[in-house]
Amino acid sequence: MRIPPLAKVLIKRAFFLFLMVIIVTYLTILIANAGGYVDEIMISDIKFNVAQRVSANPLYKGLSIEERNKLIERLVEDEIRLRGLDKPFPIRSLIYLWNGLTLDLGRSMYMTSDTGSRLVRLIILERLPQTILLFTTATVIIFLIGLFGGLYLSRNFGSFLDKLTIYLSPTSAIPGWFYGILLILIFYSYLHVLPPGGMVDYPPPEEPVAYFLSVLKHMILPVAAWVISSFFIEIYYNRSFFLTYSTEDYVEAAKAKGVPPSQIERRYILRPALPPIITSFAFAVVLSWSGAIITETVFNWPGLGRTLAMAIGFFDVPVIVGITVVFAYLIAATTFILEIIYGIVDPRIRAGVEGI
Amino acid sequence: MSVSEYTLKGIFKELMRYKSALVGLAILVFLVALSLYALIFTPYAQAGEIWNDQNRWLAYPRNAAPEWYNFFSSKKLPPSILIGEGLPNHKSEEAEREGYRVITYLDSFTYNYDDFPSELVLLINTTYSGSPPTVKVYWIKPSGEELNLSAYRPRNISESIYISNNLILERDLEEYAIDKLGFTPNYTITIPVALFMEYKDKGEPTAMKGNYTVRVEVTLYNRSDTFSYRLLMHGKVYGIAGTDIYRRPLELGLIWGAPVALSFGIVASVTITFVQLIFAAISGYYGGKTDSLIQRLTEIYMIIPFVPFIVTISILYGLDIWRLLLIIIVLSIFGTSVKTYRVWVMQLKTSPYVEAAIAYGASNLRIIALYILPRILPPVVPSLVLSIPSYVFLEAALAILGLSDPKVVSWGRIIEEAFAGGAVYKGYYHWVLIPSAMLILTAISFALIGLALDRIVNPRLREM
Numbered sequence: 063m064r065i066p067p068l069a070k071v072l073i074k075r076a077f078f079l080f081l082m083v084i085i086v087t088y089l090t091i092l093i094a095n096a097g098g099y100v101d102e103i104m105i106s107d108i109k110f111n112v113a114q115r116v117s118a119n120p121l122y123k124g125l126s127i128e129e130r131n132k133l134i135e136r137l138v139e140d141e142i143r144l145r146g147l148d149k150p151f152p153i154r155s156l157i158y159l160w161n162g163l164t165l166d167l168g169r170s171m172y173m174t175s176d177t178g179s180r181l182v183r184l185i186i187l188e189r190l191p192q193t194i195l196l197f198t199t200a201t202v203i204i205f206l207i208g209l210f211g212g213l214y215l216s217r218n219f220g221s222f223l224d225k226l227t228i229y230l231s232p233t234s235a236i237p238g239w240f241y242g243i244l245l246i247l248i249f250y251s252y253l254h255v256l257p258p259g260g261m262v263d264y265p266p267p268e269e270p271v272a273y274f275l276s277v278l279k280h281m282i283l284p285v286a287a288w289v290i291s292s293f294f295i296e297i298y299y300n301r302s303f304f305l306t307y308s309t310e311d312y313v314e315a316a317k318a319k320g321v322p323p324s325q326i327e328r329r330y331i332l333r334p335a336l337p338p339i340i341t342s343f344a345f346a347v348v349l350s351w352s353g354a355i356i357t358e359t360v361f362n363w364p365g366l367g368r369t370l371a372m373a374i375g376f377f378d379v380p381v382i383v384g385i386t387v388v389f390a391y392l393i394a395a396t397t398f399i400l401e402i403i404y405g406i407v408d409p410r411i412r413a414g415v416e417g418i
Numbered sequence: 419m420s421v422s423e424y425t426l427k428g429i430f431k432e433l434m435r436y437k438s439a440l441v442g443l444a445i446l447v448f449l450v451a452l453s454l455y456a457l458i459f460t461p462y463a464q465a466g467e468i469w470n471d472q473n474r475w476l477a478y479p480r481n482a483a484p485e486w487y488n489f490f491s492s493k494k495l496p497p498s499i500l501i502g503e504g505l506p507n508h509k510s511e512e513a514e515r516e517g518y519r520v521i522t523y524l525d526s527f528t529y530n531y532d533d534f535p536s537e538l539v540l541l542i543n544t545t546y547s548g549s550p551p552t553v554k555v556y557w558i559k560p561s562g563e564e565l566n567l568s569a570y571r572p573r574n575i576s577e578s579i580y581i582s583n584n585l586i587l588e589r590d591l592e593e594y595a596i597d598k599l600g601f602t603p604n605y606t607i608t609i610p611v612a613l614f615m616e617y618k619d620k621g622e623p624t625a626m627k628g629n630y631t632v633r634v635e636v637t638l639y640n641r642s643d644t645f646s647y648r649l650l651m652h653g654k655v656y657g658i659a660g661t662d663i664y665r666r667p668l669e670l671g672l673i674w675g676a677p678v679a680l681s682f683g684i685v686a687s688v689t690i691t692f693v694q695l696i697f698a699a700i701s702g703y704y705g706g707k708t709d710s711l712i713q714r715l716t717e718i719y720m721i722i723p724f725v726p727f728i729v730t731i732s733i734l735y736g737l738d739i740w741r742l743l744l745i746i747i748v749l750s751i752f753g754t755s756v757k758t759y760r761v762w763v764m765q766l767k768t769s770p771y772v773e774a775a776i777a778y779g780a781s782n783l784r785i786i787a788l789y790i791l792p793r794i795l796p797p798v799v800p801s802l803v804l805s806i807p808s809y810v811f812l813e814a815a816l817a818i819l820g821l822s823d824p825k826v827v828s829w830g831r832i833i834e835e836a837f838a839g840g841a842v843y844k845g846y847y848h849w850v851l852i853p854s855a856m857l858i859l860t861a862i863s864f865a866l867i868g869l870a871l872d873r874i875v876n877p878r879l880r881e882m
Binding site (some may be wrong): 078080084085089090093094137180226228229231232233234235236237239240243244246247250251252258315345348351352353356359360370371374375377379382383385386389390392393396 | 438515537557717718720721722723724725727730731733734754807808811814815818819820821833842843845847850851854857858859862864865866869
């Protein structure tokens with residue numbers, strides 16, 4: 063059976079991206095272990111917990127100090143073996159690598175999930191949808207604004223709106239989270255019309271519709287902050303793209319032939335400009351995963367980013383490592399999805415042409 | 419984007435023709451001047467120490483708004499007022515009573531503000547042998563009523579007595595004020611409110627304007643004892659930028675933060691761009707295995723979650739700000755721009771003059787350093803300038819995540835402290851907005867210059 067060229071390219075890319083994720087995960091583990099430094103923290107944590115458990119247990123009240131110390135030592139050793147901390151570092155790092163890749167990241171040191179679990183996987187996975195919800199919404203809105211705004215301005219270039227966009231494009235040097243701070247000051251501290259952060263009202267509404275509206279209300283400010291931050295530069299870049307493509311010879315030829323303007327726009331300008339626009343959008347989405355961390359912290363949005371900020375506060379290394387790995391997966395997945403879309407819009411990739 | 423023909427000097431000349439770039443340059447000159455001022459008058463290493471020393475700022479008001487706030491507000495906030503020894507309108511009279519020296523000081527001042535001071539502090543310098551002096555403080559309002567602010571006995575040579583924290587006095591004055599008003603108001607009567615208030619039937623309390631007098635009666639129990647005092651009324655406005663919850667004047671923090679922000683952004687951006695250019699040149703020029711190694715590295719770098727990585731490293735190794743900068747550089751040198759630059763290098767490699775250089779036997783290093791890098795530099799300059807703000811904001815972002823260097827004063831750290839201090843909820847807007855304005859100024863300055871540069875080196879954009 064002959065595999066279609068697009069599928070072949072995609073399988074190759076998926077394999078390659080997964081390899082990259084493995085490398086990044088291993089790097090994360092190497093850094094996080096800092097030559098066994100984390101192990102030391104974990105062992106001292108185990109010692110502390112075991113000692114507490116023993117002294118709190120009435121069963122051991124009658125033991126002499128020596129017996130009790132022996133018991134603590136034995137329990138600590140058991141715990142170390144249980145967690146695989148007694149193996150040499152290269153092997154241990156491979157165990158960690160496998161654990162990292164399968165998101166089997168063990169228990170957090172201090173943090174708990176909403177359901178009270180200390181499994182890192184649960185802590186992370188219950189946060190993931192919130193992050194995806196917020197930032198996918200924001201980036202899709204920005205993409206659409208950029209596309210249609212850019213198209214509109216390229217049609218009316220030199221107009222007042224066009225010049226205004228160019229003059230206001232420096233505002234995009236300020237990141238979304240920063241606009242977030244300003245928006246909170248205006249709409250919460252000063253006007254008291256919108257919540258300063260969080261995802262739903264407290265207590266959360268029972269009805270699904272009310273719940274949905276409450277989430278929507280909490281999303282306004284973070285999404286607005288991101289949209290403001292990219293608004294002018296997205297339109298400006300897309301407009302420049304469209305203008306560049308609209309001066310191509312084949313567009314002139316089509317005009318001379320008498321092709322109607324709407325058709326020129328769709329077939330001769332938008333179509334070839336789409337792949338580079340999608341590439342820049344891909345970078346924007348990938349960047350958004352990093353930007354998410356600070357935005358979520360500013361808006362107290364219960365996603366991965368704020369969890370990372372909290373893990374920093376608690377010095378909770380397993381959670382920090384876990385989130386780093388999940389972000390690597392997210393970036394790889396985003397890249398892969400965009401490559402599929404790219405394959406659909408770019409005929410060269412669809413045909414399996416190499417070396418672009 | 420094609421490799422442009424411009425030289426760096428030509429670009430600069432062209433740049434001066436853009437008004438927006440001139441505005442950007444003017445802001446940049448201001449920021450550089452501020453940085454130089456900061457570095458010359460306060461050595462960088464000391465600034466952080468001074469900033470963190472809480473005892474140093476006791477003479478400043480807490481949470482004061484900037485002085486220019488009064489221009490925009492109908493309700494005039496008071497600045498700090500200092501009266502007493504060595505200041506105008508200070509009179510003293512000495513008498514003997516029951517064999518002891520009794521000194522009566524009279525200090526008066528005019529108060530023309532609507533709001534109340536935030537705190538009252540009695541600063542006393544005294545030397546005594548035996549029993550410490552007794553200090554009685556009386557307060558005479560413009561209406562002529564006299565309030566007793568109770569008696570104090572300073573035990574140290576130099577003592578600060580926080581009159582406004584005296585709870586017993588507060589209760590007494592509250593009772594007195596309620597008696598005067600004839601009803602219990604819905605606002606709390608603190609000591610500054612009671613001392614300055616106008617007795618009104620309703621509404622928010624306002625200050626009584628006019629001449630106030632403070633009478634201090636000091637009894638010294640020994641001939642050789644000395645005594646001097648000052649009364650500090652902490653205001654609600656201070657300086658150009660106000661103060662924070664720890665009484666630190668923010669203007670100092672803003673000045674000290676300028677060199678940090680500028681050097682962080684510029685060093686990061688310039689170093690990263692240059693290293694990326696060199697890798698791109700090597701990758702594009704040599705090709706083969708070197709090329710594919712560098713290309714694979716850039717692909718790994720694409721997957722690295724940048725901020726989580728920095729956070730992990732910074733938290734595990736406790737990095738100071740310059741090591742953090744180094745990590746940021748290391749995590750960016752194989753960024754996606756390497757791919758873009760590499761394409762330009764490959765275009766140049768086939769250009770006649772490079773082929774000529776190869777033909778006459780120039781070494782590879784010579785060709786890269788003298789013929790390729792200088793040619794791809796001009797088109798890179800706009801993105802270099804445009805990326806400076808992103809590193810300035812990255813530092814601020816990391817500060818907001820709680821990863822700031824405690825020894826360094828940076829704008830991001832001031833914003834983080836404002837958040838931690840509840841500025842957003844308590845309405846200390848200046849604490850957030852003024853450092854934010856500095857960050858915005860920096861960003862806009864580089865963006866204006868960068869976008870103008872972009873139009874210069876990419877003529878296709880200019881035509882439109």
